Amino acid sequence: MSQVAVAPPARVLLPAPIRAAMEAMARAAYPAEACGLLVGTGRADGAATIERLEPSLNRAGHADRFEIDIILHLRLQRELRGSGQHILGVWHSHPDHPPEPSASDAAGADEAGFLWLITAVTAGVAGATRAYLAQGKGAGFTPLPLAADDAAPAANAADGAGALR
Numbered sequence: 001m002s003q004v005a006v007a008p009p010a011r012v013l014l015p016a017p018i019r020a021a022m023e024a025m026a027r028a029a030y031p032a033e034a035c036g037l038l039v040g041t042g043r044a045d046g047a048a049t050i051e052r053l054e055p056s057l058n059r060a061g062h063a064d065r066f067e068i069d070i071i072l073h074l075r076l077q078r079e080l081r082g083s084g085q086h087i088l089g090v091w092h093s094h095p096d097h098p099p100e101p102s103a104s105d106a107a108g109a110d111e112a113g114f115l116w117l118i119t120a121v122t123a124g125v126a127g128a129t130r131a132y133l134a135q136g137k138g139a140g141f142t143p144l145p146l147a148a149d150d151a152a153p154a155a156n157a158a159d160g161a162g163a164l165r
């Protein structure tokens with residue numbers, strides 16, 4: 001059965017193809033911000049695995065802001081109900097800005113436990129991607145270790161992946 005909440009992860013596993021998709025979207029949207037929702041599962045070892053990036057239209061009125069399409073968000077929530085997957089967080093790009101949460105990101109991060117992934121894109125070239133855990137309204141972010149799925153310890157990766165698919 002689907003659970004309402006997933007325990008906050010201690011690290012994030014980001015498979016290389018999804019990271020590549022983020023970088024491609026960041027380049028395509030440049031100099032505007034690209035954004036999307038992160039879908040995946042939690043694991044017993046405290047890792048969150050990103051299994052899907054759902055691209056969103058950027059509904060923000062400014063080039064240096066992003067706003068996820070609420071219709072997409074609601075549709076995705078409905079689609080995932082009972083699937084074992086959840087919306088784990090949000091991804092967006094930072095054109096010509098480090099991959100760290102901005103003041104407006106902090107102002108928009110109301111949901112504790114929500115993952116925020118940010119990809120830098122500088123002069124149209126995608127740079128680093130970093131992961132953060134939102135601490136709740138007004139409480140900012142905690143950086144989380146971000147690894148490629150392949151880099152997970154072999155035994156855990158094999159067991160965990162098998163159990164979830």
Ligand SMILES: [Zn+2]
Pocket residue numbers: 092093094100101102105118
């Ligand atoms: Zn931002």
